[in-house]
Amino acid sequence: xxxxxxxxxxxxxxxxxxxxxxxxxxxxxxxxxxxxxxxxxxxxxxxxxxxxxxxxxxxxxxxxxxx
Amino acid sequence: xxxxxxxxxxxxxxxxxxxxxxxxxxxxxxxxxxxxxxxxxxxxxxxxxxxxxxxxxxxxxxxxxxxxxxxxxxxxxxxxxxxxxxxxxxxxxxxxxxxxxxxxxxxxxxxxxxxxxxxxxxxxxxxxxxxxxxxxxxxxxxxxxxxxxxxxxxxxxxxxxxxxxxxxxxxxxxxxxxxxxxxxxxxxxxxxxxxxxxxxxxxxxxxxxxxxxxxxxxxxxxxxxxxxxxxxxxxxxxxxxxxxxxxxxxx
Numbered sequence: 001x002x003x004x005x006x007x008x009x010x011x012x013x014x015x016x017x018x019x020x021x022x023x024x025x026x027x028x029x030x031x032x033x034x035x036x037x038x039x040x041x042x043x044x045x046x047x048x049x050x051x052x053x054x055x056x057x058x059x060x061x062x063x064x065x066x067x
Numbered sequence: 068x069x070x071x072x073x074x075x076x077x078x079x080x081x082x083x084x085x086x087x088x089x090x091x092x093x094x095x096x097x098x099x100x101x102x103x104x105x106x107x108x109x110x111x112x113x114x115x116x117x118x119x120x121x122x123x124x125x126x127x128x129x130x131x132x133x134x135x136x137x138x139x140x141x142x143x144x145x146x147x148x149x150x151x152x153x154x155x156x157x158x159x160x161x162x163x164x165x166x167x168x169x170x171x172x173x174x175x176x177x178x179x180x181x182x183x184x185x186x187x188x189x190x191x192x193x194x195x196x197x198x199x200x201x202x203x204x205x206x207x208x209x210x211x212x213x214x215x216x217x218x219x220x221x222x223x224x225x226x227x228x229x230x231x232x233x234x235x236x237x238x239x240x241x242x243x244x245x246x247x248x249x250x251x252x253x254x255x256x257x258x259x260x261x262x263x264x265x266x267x268x269x270x271x272x273x274x275x276x277x278x279x280x281x282x283x284x285x286x287x288x289x290x291x292x293x294x295x296x297x298x299x300x301x302x303x304x305x306x307x308x309x310x311x312x313x314x315x316x317x318x
Contacts, residue, residue, distance in 0.1 A: 016183050016304045018124070021131040024310035025147040026075065028317055 070103070070152055071095060071115040073133045074308070075144040075162075075169050079107040088140055095129050103155045105162035108169045111137060112158060115151060138308040142177045144169060144315070145308045165317045172313050179276050181312060182285060182305035186244065186271040188298060190237070193270075196298070197236045238263065241270050244296065248273070251288045255281050260311060270299075274311040282306060 071094065078085040089100045094113030103110045111133070127148050134145045152158050162169070241263050248271075252259055258276040265272040277285060289303045 012185060012302050013304050016185075016307075017131050018127055020307060020310035021127050021134070021145075021148045023147070024313075025145040026150070026313050026315045026317060027147055028072070028150040028152070 068114050068154070069117060070112040070155060070158055071098075071130075072146045072150040072152065072158065073100070073111045073113070073130065074137055074146055075108060075110055075173075076137060076141045077107050077170075077173050078102070078104075078109050078141060084140060085109070088137070092133060092136055094133055095126055100133065103158045103162070105159050105166065108162050108166055108173075110158050110162060112155070117151070134308050142173055142179075143308055144172055144176070144313045145310050161317060165315070168315055168317070172315055176276065176309040176312055178279050179309060179312075180279050180282060180306035181309045182275045182277070182282075182303060183307065184248075184271070184273045184275065184289065185265075185269055185302045185304075186273075186296075187268050187300040187302065188270055190267045190270070193240070193298060194233050194237060197240055198233060201236055237270075244271060244299070245273075247295070248292060251292065252277075252285075255284055255288070257281075257285075258312065276309055276312045279306075 073094065076085075085102060089102065089111070092100050094100045095115070098113035098115065100111055100113050103112055130148050134143060137143050138145070152161065245261050245263070249259060252275060255277050260274045262272040264270055275285065286303065289301055293299075293301045
C-alpha cells in the first residue's frame with residue numbers, strides 16, 4: 001500500500017514537472033514552430049486529467065506545438 | 068547558430084556565481100550553457116540544432132533540470148520548453164524589448180517558491196456522503212410544479228434534478244474546502260490560483276507562490292488540512308520555479 005502511494009506520488013510529481021515545463025512559463029511568441037515526433041512523453045500511472053496529458057494527445061495526433 | 072533559451076534571470080548581484088554555475092552544468096544533448104545579457108537581465112541559453120528538438124520525456128526533464136538548478140541559486144523566470152531564437156544577437160534584442168516586463172516579473176517572484184497542491188477523492192463515495200447529509204434538501208417534491216405525474220418524463224426530470232443538485236452539493240463542498248485553504252494561506256501571504264473539478268477525482272488543482280522561508284509553514288498547513296479532511300487525498304508538490312506565475316508572452 002505504502003509503495004503504491006509512493007509510486008503514485010512520483011507519477012504525480014513527474015506529471016506536474018512535465019505539465020509545467022511543456023505548458024507554463026514564459027512564452028516566446030512569434031515564428032518558432034516545433035514539430036514533434038517520436039512521442040514518449042508522459043507515463044500516466046494515475047488517472048489524472050492534466051494539461052500535460054492533453055498536450056500528449058495533441059502531440060499524438062500529430063499537431064505541432066506553436067510557441 | 069540557434070539558441071535554446073532556458074530561463075531569464077538577473078545576475079547583477081553575483082555574475083561570478085552565475086559563471087561558475089554555468090561551467091558546472093550542461094544543457095539539452097550535453098550542450099554547453101552560456102549567458103546572453105542586456106543590462107541587468109540575462110538569458111541562459113545553449114547552442115541547439117533544430118533536428119535535435121524532440122519533445123520526449125528525457126529532453127523535457129533535462130530542460131526542467133537546468134531551470135531547477137538555476138532556480139536554486141537565482142530568482143528565475145522559467146521559459147516554456149522549446150523556446151528557440153535564431154542567434155544570440157536576436158536574444159539580446161529580445162531582452163532589450165522586454166526589459167521592463169522581465170524586471171517587473173523578477174521582482175514579483177523574487178525569493179519565492181511555487182508549490183502545487185492537488186486534492187483527490189473518490190468522487191462517487193464523496194457524493195454519496197454529501198447526498199446522505201443533505202437528504203432532506205435533495206428529495207424531489209411529491210407533486211412537482213410541472214404537474215407531470217408518474218411517467219418516463221417525470222423519472223427523467225427527477226433523475227436530472229437529482230444529478231444537478233448533487234453537482235451543486237459537490238461544488239459547494241469544493242468551495243468550502245478552498246475557503247478553508249485560503250483562510251490558512253492568508254497567514255502565509257501567498258498568491259493562489261485554484262482550479263475546481265479538474266477531473267472526476269482531482270477536485271482541486273491549486274498553485275501557490277510564497278516566500279522561500281515559509282516553505283515549512285506551508286507543509287504544516289497541508290498536514291493540518293489533511294487531518295481535517297480524512298476523505299480527501301492531498302498531494303503537495305514543490306518547490307518549483309515560478310512556472311505558473313510568469314505571465315509574459317514576449318515579443
